[in-house]
Amino acid sequence: xxxxxxxxxxxxxxxxxxxxxxxxxxxxxxxxxxxxxxxxxxxxxxxxxxxxxxxxxxxxxxxxxxxxxxxxxxxxxxxxxxxxxxxxxxxxxxxxxxxxxxxxxxxxxxxxxx
Amino acid sequence: xxxxxxxxxxxxxxxxxxxxxxxxxxxxxxxxxxxxxxxxxxxxxxxxxxxxxxxxxxxxxxxxxxxxxxxxxxxxxxxxxxxxxxxxxxxxxxxxxxxxxxxxxxxxxxxx
Numbered sequence: 001x002x003x004x005x006x007x008x009x010x011x012x013x014x015x016x017x018x019x020x021x022x023x024x025x026x027x028x029x030x031x032x033x034x035x036x037x038x039x040x041x042x043x044x045x046x047x048x049x050x051x052x053x054x055x056x057x058x059x060x061x062x063x064x065x066x067x068x069x070x071x072x073x074x075x076x077x078x079x080x081x082x083x084x085x086x087x088x089x090x091x092x093x094x095x096x097x098x099x100x101x102x103x104x105x106x107x108x109x110x111x112x113x114x
Numbered sequence: 115x116x117x118x119x120x121x122x123x124x125x126x127x128x129x130x131x132x133x134x135x136x137x138x139x140x141x142x143x144x145x146x147x148x149x150x151x152x153x154x155x156x157x158x159x160x161x162x163x164x165x166x167x168x169x170x171x172x173x174x175x176x177x178x179x180x181x182x183x184x185x186x187x188x189x190x191x192x193x194x195x196x197x198x199x200x201x202x203x204x205x206x207x208x209x210x211x212x213x214x215x216x217x218x219x220x221x222x223x224x225x226x
Contacts, residue, residue, distance in 0.1 A: 033214065042118075042203050042216030043158070056212050091158070101211055102148065105158040 004106035006092050012112045013082055020078045021109045025094030032075050033103060034067055035091040036060065043091055049075060050097060082113045116141045120204045120217030127194055127224050135189040135220045137178075137204035145206040147171075147180050147187040152201045152219075161189075161202070194224045 005024045013019050025032045030051050035043035046065070047057045051072040061067075064082075069075040079086055089110050093103035121136040139145065149161040149171070162171030167182035176191045187204060204217040 031211070035214075035216075040218065042120075042205070042218050043214075045213050045215070048212065058213075093158075095211065097211075102160040102163060103214065104160075105150075107157045 004092055004094055004104050006090075006106040006109050008109055009107060010110050010112075012114065015082055015084060015113055017082055018078065018080045019082060019111065020076050021090055021092075021111075022074060022076050023092030023106060024074045025092070026104055027073075028096070029094035029104070030072065030097050031095045031101075032069055033093045033095070034075070034077050035093065037089045037091055037108070038087075046077075079111075082111075084113045087111055087113045116145065116206060116208065116213070116215045118204050118206055118215050118217040121220055122218070124221040124223060127222070129196055129224055129226050130193045131224075133189070133191040133194045133198075133222070135202055135204075135222070137187045137189065137217060139185050139187065139204075139206050139215075141185075141206055141208070143209055145208055146211070147178070148205040148207070148214075149176070149178055149187070149189050150203040150205055150216075152203065154200070158203065194222070196224045196226055198222060199224050 007022045033048040034046040037043045049069040064080045067077045089108040091108045092106045095101045095103045117140045146165045148163045150158045151161045162173040164171040164180035170179045201219045203219045207214045
């Protein structure tokens with residue numbers, strides 16, 4: 001297993017368009033997390049899944065954001081009607097289901113909304 | 115609520131200098147504490163962690179001790195190298211690992 005992968009690595013889109021990002025976690029990890037990171041800031045938690053169930057959602061996750069993990073493996077994060085403020089790095093991480101377990105991060109998808 | 119406050123950077127040190135990056139936290143219950151590092155052009159990776167009070171995490175010459183009485187988890191290294199130049203993030207998770215909270219990051223540059 002080569003770790004957490006994300007696709008695409010970069011996305012440029014016009015304001016108002018929809019975008020979808022994919023994350024493939026480490027295969028034996030049943031937890032998957034999405035974060036947003038802007039320049040000069042740490043990652044901000046968006047949501048997380050345990051298997052296919054979405055268990056936590058941050059208030060940062062507006063109605064334009066939706067995430068799925070249909071079979072408990074890969075996950076998608078969709079942003080509808082993108083706004084310039086959505087420009088950021090979107091990070092995915094996975095971990096085992098144990099308290100104190102470390103998260104393994106993917107390389108991120110950098111979104112630029114023009 | 116839970117939060118992490120981290121020493122602001124950037125920090126510039128000469129090779130072999132002593133490093134301290136301060137991190138304090140606010141949490142309910144008994145969180146786990148982490149330091150993550152992001153090298154230039156790479157993703158976040160775990161540097162060290164501690165899951166209960168008085169635990170000391172260590173890796174690659176870095177150390178941090180979970181101090182419940184001062185709600186701190188300061189990162190230290192006795193002798194930094196140029197290859198330690200990176201951004202360092204302090205983070206905490208609740209006991210169940212349901213949410214992670216990251217500090218804003220501290221950029222470290224080590225000059226020869």
